[in-house]
Amino acid sequence: MADRDGWIWYDGKLVPWREATTHVLTHTLHYGMGVFEGVRAYETAKGPAIFRLADHTDRLLRSAHILGIDIPFGRDAINDAHLAVVRENGLKSCYFRPMAFYGSGKLGVAPPANDVHLIVAAWPWGAYLGEEGLETGIRVKTSSFARHHVNVTMCKAKANGNYMNSILANQEATRDGYDEALLLDVDGFVAEGSGENVFLVRRGKLYTPDLTSALEGITRDTVLAIAAEMGLELVEKRITRDEVYSADEAFFTGTAAEITPIRELDNRVIGAGSRGPVTTEIQRRYFAIVKGEDARYAHWLTLVG
Ligand SMILES: Cc1[nH+]cc(COP(=O)(O)O)c(CN[C@@H](CCC(=O)O)C(=O)O)c1O
Numbered sequence: 001m002a003d004r005d006g007w008i009w010y011d012g013k014l015v016p017w018r019e020a021t022t023h024v025l026t027h028t029l030h031y032g033m034g035v036f037e038g039v040r041a042y043e044t045a046k047g048p049a050i051f052r053l054a055d056h057t058d059r060l061l062r063s064a065h066i067l068g069i070d071i072p073f074g075r076d077a078i079n080d081a082h083l084a085v086v087r088e089n090g091l092k093s094c095y096f097r098p099m100a101f102y103g104s105g106k107l108g109v110a111p112p113a114n115d116v117h118l119i120v121a122a123w124p125w126g127a128y129l130g131e132e133g134l135e136t137g138i139r140v141k142t143s144s145f146a147r148h149h150v151n152v153t154m155c156k157a158k159a160n161g162n163y164m165n166s167i168l169a170n171q172e173a174t175r176d177g178y179d180e181a182l183l184l185d186v187d188g189f190v191a192e193g194s195g196e197n198v199f200l201v202r203r204g205k206l207y208t209p210d211l212t213s214a215l216e217g218i219t220r221d222t223v224l225a226i227a228a229e230m231g232l233e234l235v236e237k238r239i240t241r242d243e244v245y246s247a248d249e250a251f252f253t254g255t256a257a258e259i260t261p262i263r264e265l266d267n268r269v270i271g272a273g274s275r276g277p278v279t280t281e282i283q284r285r286y287f288a289i290v291k292g293e294d295a296r297y298a299h300w301l302t303l304v305g
Helices: 027-031 053-067 075-088 131-136 160-175 218-230 241-245 277-290 295-300
Strands: 007-010 013-016 034-036 039-044 047-051 094-102 116-123 138-142 180-184 190-193 197-202 205-209 234-237 249-254 258-265 301-303
Touching: 007 075, 013 075, 027 094, 034 053, 034 160, 039 075, 047 075, 047 277, 053 075, 053 094, 053 218, 075 094, 075 116, 075 301, 131 258, 138 160, 160 180, 180 241, 190 197, 190 205, 190 241, 197 218, 197 241, 205 218, 218 234, 218 249, 218 258, 218 277, 218 295, 241 258, 249 277, 258 277, 295 301
Parallel strands: 138 180, 138 258, 205 234
Antiparallel strands: 007 013, 007 116, 034 094, 039 047, 039 094, 047 301, 094 116, 180 190, 197 205, 197 249, 249 258
8 A cells, every 4th residue: 555656645735655654653553542534535427526525524523532632633624635635646536544643752551642643545446345246245254253342442433443353353254255244242233344334124124233332334324314215214223143144135334335235144145145126226326326416415525626
């Protein structure tokens, strides 16, 4: 990722990609106390448009607030940074990684409060779980790692250090030949994927876990709006792994994952073992929205211009 041409927004300036570096004694590198976002821009008839930028920036600031990190840039500056990196890098569509981190002022578990840095990088990133996965669905394994208890770490903060749990789960699943992991919470109920929220379809109703130890996904929120316009009844409840086994359809949602059908969990085929009709329609509507083809959601798109 480090050796490429381009520009990264770093503490208010656009710096050459290879020069956007930090010291090896950077606090967040050692302790994982930082916050980040994943944001996408899609190509539309009016040029590149960033999807739900305001919501992502709000969540970045909310994550920092939850962890007590004081980001020295406001909402408008962060939004403008996204626009600058798309323009400067001449990207038609891309994935953004804004990230706030503690610098190298000092080490120790007491964070160097007044040494907070912010970067916004952007690069082309295709289907997170594979183009084939978007079409035909993926194979998922229930992880041996539980999602954090809500008082072990802050689950509503998109915190760097939370992703050790995600990496452990994902590497276990992929090492065992699956495409992604599904994590249960400490009580054994379905929480989310290593980088996604999860939905089920059963007898025409849409189900998703109560948030509790899951991240409040922006794509999840978009799907709730799509479900409402489709007249789908939505049930948010505690979900067991065998309810996933018995579902007619299941899918992951995320900025990176978009709407990725799940065709198997723990070698149990879900429904017909392919992308189901409700998932197909939700996915079709989702891509129409992010590509600016559904005027009702124009307010969610920030045209780069
Ligand atoms: C744990 C987790 N849960 C749910 C979501 C879905 O949230 P949202 O993107 O707002 O719908 C994500 C996003 N995962 C991001 C990071 C992926 C990565 O590998 O890094 C993403 O999808 O950009 C998570 O990381």
